[in-house]
Amino acid sequence: MAERTCLAVVLAAGEGTRMRSSLPKVLHPIGNEPLLAHVLRAVARAGAADCVVVVGPDHDAVAKEAARVSPNASIARQLERLGTAHAVLAARVALERGFDDILVVFADTPLVRPETLMKLRAALSAGAAVAVAGFTPADPTGYGRLIVQGGKLVAIREHNDASEAERAIGLCNGGLMALDGRQALGLLDRIGNANAKKEFYLTDAVALANEAGLRAVAVEVEEDDVRGINTKAQLAETEAVLQQRLRQAALDAGVTMIAPETVFLSADTVLGRDVTIEPYVVFGPGVTVEANAVIHSFSHLTEAHIGEGALIGPFARLRPGARIGKGAKIGNFVEVKQAEFADGAKANHLAYIGDARVGEGANIGAGTIFCNYDGAGKHRTDVGKGAFVGSNSSLVAPVSIGDGAYIGSGSVITESVPRDSLALGRVRQVIKEGWASRLRSLKAAGKKGGS
Numbered sequence: 001m002a003e004r005t006c007l008a009v010v011l012a013a014g015e016g017t018r019m020r021s022s023l024p025k026v027l028h029p030i031g032n033e034p035l036l037a038h039v040l041r042a043v044a045r046a047g048a049a050d051c052v053v054v055v056g057p058d059h060d061a062v063a064k065e066a067a068r069v070s071p072n073a074s075i076a077r078q079l080e081r082l083g084t085a086h087a088v089l090a091a092r093v094a095l096e097r098g099f100d101d102i103l104v105v106f107a108d109t110p111l112v113r114p115e116t117l118m119k120l121r122a123a124l125s126a127g128a129a130v131a132v133a134g135f136t137p138a139d140p141t142g143y144g145r146l147i148v149q150g151g152k153l154v155a156i157r158e159h160n161d162a163s164e165a166e167r168a169i170g171l172c173n174g175g176l177m178a179l180d181g182r183q184a185l186g187l188l189d190r191i192g193n194a195n196a197k198k199e200f201y202l203t204d205a206v207a208l209a210n211e212a213g214l215r216a217v218a219v220e221v222e223e224d225d226v227r228g229i230n231t232k233a234q235l236a237e238t239e240a241v242l243q244q245r246l247r248q249a250a251l252d253a254g255v256t257m258i259a260p261e262t263v264f265l266s267a268d269t270v271l272g273r274d275v276t277i278e279p280y281v282v283f284g285p286g287v288t289v290e291a292n293a294v295i296h297s298f299s300h301l302t303e304a305h306i307g308e309g310a311l312i313g314p315f316a317r318l319r320p321g322a323r324i325g326k327g328a329k330i331g332n333f334v335e336v337k338q339a340e341f342a343d344g345a346k347a348n349h350l351a352y353i354g355d356a357r358v359g360e361g362a363n364i365g366a367g368t369i370f371c372n373y374d375g376a377g378k379h380r381t382d383v384g385k386g387a388f389v390g391s392n393s394s395l396v397a398p399v400s401i402g403d404g405a406y407i408g409s410g411s412v413i414t415e416s417v418p419r420d421s422l423a424l425g426r427v428r429q430v431i432k433e434g435w436a437s438r439l440r441s442l443k444a445a446g447k448k449g450g451s
């Protein structure tokens, strides 16, 4: 049988006033990715090759994020917020193209998993015209109730429109819905707004399907899949659930974590086998760690690549563009930005390495600063293979240190250093013999000390 085609309609026109934020609600991040991005990836993984994102009147930023994540998603505008069915109909042009399955998802429900969406699609291929995700929350107040009779979903009653008896029903509408693409427009066009909120309710598609002799079903899902976000507190709760999932996936893939609950991952973090992550490590976006590397405690990594067996931290900071080679060492209080740090190179303590290349096996001594910024522009530093930079040196960019060269401790290097040479850039030491004891005897005699 040919694979069923699928269109996802992602409703992102929601107002986010309870977030108390100037950022549109669906652009708030969890796992360092906007809520919308999580949903778009889930629908794509559930087989929706086509996708329409329904945005509000002034949500250009939302449209831009949709284009970043799903370049072939189209954007539909819902200019007036007249209800969920009205929002889905903003995607009319796409719906008219004819799909087997239509998935309707809310962009503020970021934990929805592809397998859950697949379950709804499976209900369609088993003959249902409408499949609704049902769950049983601890407190059903506010949710639409699923009215099931003899295994059939006969109606969804919104909380405001429900009778006392209907409000006693525990099974609620999670908001995810799958519709048979041949029936969807016919059902949606018949939905009216004669209800408590004077809105066009998507949920009315269920009763209309039943009237037309079509089958509607409820598919039970986990509460996390339908966890919606309206407040910053709910955003934080959802982040916690996502972190649990990411940690579990890392452990399942062979990562060692001593205290996983203290490690914060991004949705796109890539960790190889037998990577060890000590307690209290934060992964910003865009980090890849190859096999057998160790990330010691209190390190903070963003947009960085860490080679096999490298040792990072404790207290290391890897900023965007840090590329750490195999077996390299980045020790405590070392910051690396936009720099290639080749295999086996070491910077064990207290250093800043920015806009640079550090060659294989080079050693960067404690307190070394790559002076990359002159107040106007950034400049590059190049340290050759096997070079040795003595402690407390300043390398004033642009500058290059040849392969195997030595930099004397405490040097300020402003000119490039040829390979295998020694460079000293510091004041020559002066010795004044007996100076200290002369000072002491002058003080003892009650006089002022001299030089």
Ligand code: UD1
Pocket: 011, 012, 013, 014, 015, 054, 078, 080, 081, 082, 083, 084, 086, 087, 106, 107, 108, 142, 143, 144, 145, 156, 158, 172, 173, 174, 175, 200, 201, 202, 203, 228
């Ligand atoms: C909706 C469901 C309810 C379900 C609950 C689950 C309807 C009528 N009710 O209620 O059965 O239990 O979700 O959380 O569907 N939206 C638009 N345009 C609109 C209206 C809404 O884009 O005109 C979007 C919102 O941004 C949101 C989603 O649709 O993402 C749901 O709307 P919301 O107002 O939150 O519906 P609920 O009252 O929560």
Ligand code: MG
Pocket: 228
């Ligand atoms: Mg809601």
